[in-house]
Amino acid sequence: MAAAQREVWTGAQLRRLLIDKAGHELSSASISALMTKQPNQVKLETLAALCTALQCTPNDLIEVDTSPVTQPIAPTQTRTIARTAGEQISPAGRTPPPF
8 A cells, every 4th residue: 555655554644644745634533444444435635635645646546446347147038928719919919908
């Protein structure tokens, strides 16, 4: 991680660096989440502040998996229609209502 390369090992160090170099303040909980797990989302303002504070680019902070995702093929449904002698089928494939 970019923080480790710049010898930022604790949340307190990162918090001070963000305030001093980027003028951006994050809560202790937000700093902890950034340091311990992969966030689901990050505000662009926060990303820019991290890049400024750590003197890096977003590419140094974000790892994107670009491998293709394989999706299961939906099974095709086959329908069997039982017909009686003389039964008419409408163009839409439906039988008319009985009279």
